[in-house]
Structures are given as structure tokens and as C-alpha cells.
Amino acid sequence: MSIWNDPPGGFHAISAPDYLPRPQLAEIQLQRLQSVVSRAYDRVALFRSRLDGRGLTPADIASLADIARLPFTVKTDLRDTYPFGLFASPMEEIVRLHASSGTTGKPIVVAYTQADLDVWTEVMVRSFVACGIHRGDVIQNAYGYGLFTGGLGAHYGGEALGATVIPISGGNTERQLMVMQDFGVTAIACTPSYFLHLIESAKDMKIDFSKLRVGVFGAEPWSDSMRERIQDESGIRAHDIYGLSEIIGPGVGVECIERRGLHVFEDHFFPEIIDSETGEVLPEGAEGELVLTTLSKQAMPLIRYRTRDVTALVSEPCACGRTLRRIRRIGRRSDDMFIIRGVNVFPSQVETALLRVEGTLPHYQIILTRDVGLDQMEVKVEVTPEVFSDEIRALEALQHRLEASIENILGLRVKVTLVGPRSLARSEGKAKRVTDLRNV
Amino acid sequence: MKLQQLSLFLENRPGQLREPCEALAAAGIDLLTMSLADTAQFGILRFIVRDPERAKKVLEEAGMVVRMTEVVPVQVDNKPGGLATVLAAIEEAGLGVEYMYDFGAASRGGKAAIVFRFEDPDAALAALKAAGVRVLAMEELLTN
Numbered sequence: 001m002s003i004w005n006d007p008p009g010g011f012h013a014i015s016a017p018d019y020l021p022r023p024q025l026a027e028i029q030l031q032r033l034q035s036v037v038s039r040a041y042d043r044v045a046l047f048r049s050r051l052d053g054r055g056l057t058p059a060d061i062a063s064l065a066d067i068a069r070l071p072f073t074v075k076t077d078l079r080d081t082y083p084f085g086l087f088a089s090p091m092e093e094i095v096r097l098h099a100s101s102g103t104t105g106k107p108i109v110v111a112y113t114q115a116d117l118d119v120w121t122e123v124m125v126r127s128f129v130a131c132g133i134h135r136g137d138v139i140q141n142a143y144g145y146g147l148f149t150g151g152l153g154a155h156y157g158g159e160a161l162g163a164t165v166i167p168i169s170g171g172n173t174e175r176q177l178m179v180m181q182d183f184g185v186t187a188i189a190c191t192p193s194y195f196l197h198l199i200e201s202a203k204d205m206k207i208d209f210s211k212l213r214v215g216v217f218g219a220e221p222w223s224d225s226m227r228e229r230i231q232d233e234s235g236i237r238a239h240d241i242y243g244l245s246e247i248i249g250p251g252v253g254v255e256c257i258e259r260r261g262l263h264v265f266e267d268h269f270f271p272e273i274i275d276s277e278t279g280e281v282l283p284e285g286a287e288g289e290l291v292l293t294t295l296s297k298q299a300m301p302l303i304r305y306r307t308r309d310v311t312a313l314v315s316e317p318c319a320c321g322r323t324l325r326r327i328r329r330i331g332r333r334s335d336d337m338f339i340i341r342g343v344n345v346f347p348s349q350v351e352t353a354l355l356r357v358e359g360t361l362p363h364y365q366i367i368l369t370r371d372v373g374l375d376q377m378e379v380k381v382e383v384t385p386e387v388f389s390d391e392i393r394a395l396e397a398l399q400h401r402l403e404a405s406i407e408n409i410l411g412l413r414v415k416v417t418l419v420g421p422r423s424l425a426r427s428e429g430k431a432k433r434v435t436d437l438r439n440v
Numbered sequence: 441m442k443l444q445q446l447s448l449f450l451e452n453r454p455g456q457l458r459e460p461c462e463a464l465a466a467a468g469i470d471l472l473t474m475s476l477a478d479t480a481q482f483g484i485l486r487f488i489v490r491d492p493e494r495a496k497k498v499l500e501e502a503g504m505v506v507r508m509t510e511v512v513p514v515q516v517d518n519k520p521g522g523l524a525t526v527l528a529a530i531e532e533a534g535l536g537v538e539y540m541y542d543f544g545a546a547s548r549g550g551k552a553a554i555v556f557r558f559e560d561p562d563a564a565l566a567a568l569k570a571a572g573v574r575v576l577a578m579e580e581l582l583t584n
Binding site for chain 2: 383384385388389390391392395396399417418419420421422423
């Protein structure tokens with residue numbers, strides 16, 4: 001078995017756990033699982049009461065299979081305990097907070113101790129190494145810097161790897177392309193839709209990005225055909241990276257050079273696949289909802305967190321030599337949530353925004369499109385007798401108020417279109433609120 | 441005298457205008473006059489009928505959003521400067537016009553009828569009266 005296959009520069013010592021024999025990995029996992037369950041039980045009221053409710057104590061976790069006895073954690077748990085209710089460390093030990101969008105306009109807050117940040121940096125280094133990025137590479141980090149975990153996660157990972165990081169953050173396409181050309185960028189980290197936009201603009205601006213070799217793309221679902229398009233049009237190798245703020249941020253899993261599924265950093269994140277209806281753990285290879293347990297998190301351990309992402313676990317050995325199991329690329333979710341430009345959006349957030357303006361909830365529909373590589377979100381809102389005015393400017397003002405209200409909650413610019421009453425399709429039972437035309 | 445005008449929200453796509461017209465036709469309701477305001481995304485159809493309450497009910501039963509608005513039909517001399525005289529009276533009173541359109545069916549004998557939507561219809565009525573401008577009643581609009 002060769003582990004020296006990440007060319008050039010090869011093996012990075014920090015990646016050693018990627019190649020652990022499975023039994024040894026399982027030992028580490030069990031030890032960490034027991035420790036994290038104890039920590040959550042001792043320090044997080046919600047988790048303790050749920051375990052008590054089932055008559056369980058941390059001592060009941062005697063094997064990895066026992067994890068299936070533990071209760072799930074869901075996104076609403078984070079909302080209900082907003083902002084700090086799930087923290088397992090005192091503020092004196094918490095060195096960083098991030099936040100992502102939540103379901104009611106309140107964000108979901110996640111915390112890191114210094115040790116958590118070290119783990120995050122470690123998995124990001126291992127991710128970059130798996131993508132074939134190394135010391136000497138110049139990484140253009142076009143993920144947004146700020147409360148969103150993408151920017152800072154990739155930033156510190158890139159620096160710890162020893163690569164040169166350009167913290168350009170998102171937006172300003174012309175400057176991105178100037179930097180890409182003039183700084184001799186060899187690797188880029190951003191959303192795949194933004195990268196498509198960049199290369200399309202690069203053609204118009206006659207930008208030379210021939211040094212660019214690798215892209216690390218995540219924060220939104222993207223298809224194999226999109227990968228082909230990116231690779232054909234840019235000549236780079238495109239890797240999928242997976243993560244979520246609740247668990248740590250980017251770096252939960254990544255595609256190696258083989259790009260046949262994403263290796264999960266199982267020594268820190270324990271994956272299970274469940275039936276999202278029954279909650280039963282599904283056998284290896286079956287498709288279902290991904291559930292993750294943070295094995296080493298201190299500040300905010302999450303036990304059996306339901307990601308709502310639908311995938312399958314692949315345990316066949318990978319040609320790259322990593323022993324870490326892989327998840328198939330994520331194409332859909334088990335709820336209505338969607339991801340646009342790296343932002344998690346729930347239809348209920350849009351409802352909150354509409355409700356704030358109109359007082360009652362109008363019928364609406366969300367339409368997602370991909371326009372020259374950039375994801376666009378349009379909200380069609382039916383005009384109701386309550387808001388209808390016979391003056392054009394009043395209706396236009398309503399449109400702008402709705403747009404502003406949505407932008408205020410999501411942090412995203414969207415287009416609101418007023419449509420006639422009863423013009424949007426009504427469905428039996430659960431309304432189909434989102435039409436995704438992005439072909440991912 | 442103020443009139444009740446009906447307004448309808450229309451999307452900017454084929455068929456949107458036909459539907460309300462057909463609904464009114466089926467109920468035997470005649471459009472006396474109308475005007476269409478449009479933007480890139482949507483339009484507003486404004487119209488006047490004899491019995492606005494009934495027309496509103498018919499359209500609402502057909503699933504449309506209808507609004508009633510007070511408008512003022514004004515008699516204007518059908519000659520150069522006729523409309524300007526009326527507008528001058530409005531302007532002197534410091535009042536604004538939201539929109540206006542012609543009531544062609546009520547034009548006769550050198551006089552035209554114009555439907556006005558004022559920011560403040562009551563103040564406009566008073567100003568018009570003071571300026572000696574004739575405001576028409578429904579019956580006058582209909583006797584042809």
C-alpha cells in the first residue's frame with residue numbers, strides 16, 4: 001500500500017489517521033465516543049435529560065454499536081437553546097463563536113475551544129492534502145469570511161498546511177480574477193457556482209489562470225455534470241468538500257484524488273446512515289439520512305446530529321489508500337432546506353419575512369435558478385386583497401419591502417415577483433414550496 | 441360626485457386580461473371605460489361599470505383580487521386648453537393627480553369626460569367646485 005500518492009510533496013504527517021487500520025480506528029472512536037457522551041451528559045442539560053428519560057447513563061456505551069441507543073439531536077434543539085444552551089465549556093474556555101442561519105430568523109450559534117479550533121484546522125489540512133494541495137501552493141480562499149464557517153475554516157487549514165493563503169473572501173469578481181492571475185494562484189476554495197461564474201468572467205476579461213490546478217468546492221450541492229463542466233472549461237481538478245457549522249464547519253469529509261465519494265474524518269466525526277422516517281440505522285451502503293456525532297468536540301459536542309443530508313456510506317477500500325469510509329456525494333436533503341450561495345435557507349425563514357411585511361402569510365413559491373454560474377433565488381408572492389393597491393408605486397414599494405425583509409433575515413438578495421391570486425400551484429398535503437431548477 | 445372604480449391585479453402574461461373580461465361578460469356586465477397601467481412585471485386594470493358592487497362580487501368569485509377606489513369624473517371642454525384649465529385649478533389648490541384616463545362614452549356636444557384619481561378626492565372636489573369645473577354624476581355619464 002502506498003500512502004505517498006498525493007503528488008507532489010506527498011504525505012503530510014498530520015494525515016496519518018487517514019490511513020489507520022480499521023480496528024485501531026474503531027478503538028479510538030469508542031474511547032472518544034465514551035468521553036464525549038460523558039462530557040455532554042455532565043455539562044449539557046438537554047442531553048442529560050434525554051439520556052435520563054431513556055434510563056441511560058454514559059456507562060451504557062460499551063461498544064460503538066451502542067451509539068444507536070442514544071437520542072438524536074436536531075437543528076431545532078440548537079434553535080430552542082439559542083444562543084448558548086448546548087455549550088459544554090465555560091465562556092472562559094471558548095475562543096470562537098460562529099453562527100449560521102436558523103429557521104426563525106435567529107441564527108444557530110456554534111462554539112469552539114482552542115482544542116476544537118485545532119481539530120478543525122487539522123481536518124482542513126487533511127482535506128487539502130487529500131485534494132493534492134501542499135506547501136508551495138497559493139490558495140485563493142474565496143469563501144466568505146465572517147460568521148460563516150467556510151472562510152476561516154479554509155484559511156487556518158491552508159496556513160497550517162504551509163500553503164500561501166490569500167484571504168480574499170467572496171465577491172468582487174474582477175479583483176478575484178486579477179489576484180488569480182497576478183499572484184499565480186494554484187488552488188481555489190469557494191462555492192462551485194461562484195467558480196463557474198469566475199471562469200466565465202475570466203474568458204471575457206482574457207485572464208490567464210493557467211497556473212490554477214485544483215479547486216476545493218463546497219457549501220452547496222453540485223452535480224457530477226457540473227464537475228465535468230468546471231473541469232472541461234477550466235482545466236482544473238475539482239474536489240467536493242463537505243461540512244456543516246453545527247459539526248465543525250468545512251472539513252467533515254472531502255474527496256481524495258480518486259473522487260469517488262468523500263472520505264469522512266471518522267476519528268473526529270462518527271457517521272451513521274438512518275431511515276429518516278423511522279430513525280433506524282440502515283445497513284452499510286443503503287441510502288438514507290446522514291447522522292454525525294462529534295467525537296472530539298469540547299465546546300459544543302453534538303451526539304447523533306441529524307444533518308438532513310441524504311447519502312450512503314461506502315466502506316470498500318479506496319484506491320488512494322485511506323481507510324476512512326466515504327459518503328456518496330450529497331444531492332438532496334430530507335427536508336425542505338436548501339443551500340444557496342453557501343447559505344442554508346429554510347422556507348420557514350421566507351415565511352417569517354413575508355409575514356412581517358404583510359401580517360398574514362400569502363401563498364408563495366421559491367424558485368432557484370443558476371444564472372451564469374451564480375445561484376439566484378426568486379420568491380413569487382400572490383397578491384392578496386389586503387395588500388393590493390391600485391397604484392403601481394404602492395405595489396412596487398410592497399415588492400421592495402418584501403425583498404428587504406427577506407434579505408434582512410437570510411442575508412441574501414432575492415428577487416420578489418408579485419403574481420396573481422391562485423396562480424401558484426396548490427398541492428395536496430405538504431405544499432411544495434421550493435422549485436430547484438439548478439440541475440444539481 | 442365621486443365614482444367607485446374597480447382595479448384588478450394582472451400578471452404580465454397572455455390571457456390575464458381576457459379572464460376578467462370573460463367573467464364580466466358571463467354576468468352581463470358592461471365595461472363603461474377602462475385603463476391599463478403596466479410595469480415590466482405586472483399590470484393594473486382600472487375600469488368603471490354601472491354596478492361596481494356586483495362586478496366586484498363576480499370577479500372575486502372568479503378568484504381575482506379587486507379593489508374599489510374613489511375617482512372623480514370631470515367635464516372638460518373638448519378644445520385646446522380644456523384639460524389644462526382643469527389641471528390649473530387642481531394645481532392651485534396644491535393637490536396631486538395620481539392618474540387619469542378618458543371616459544370616451546360620455547363625450548358629447550363639445551364636452552369630454554375625464555376620470556381623475558386624486559390623492560385627496562374630497563379636497564379635489566371642493567377645489568373643482570370653487571373653480572367652476574363641472575363634476576359629473578353617474579347618470580350624466582350614462583345618458584348618451
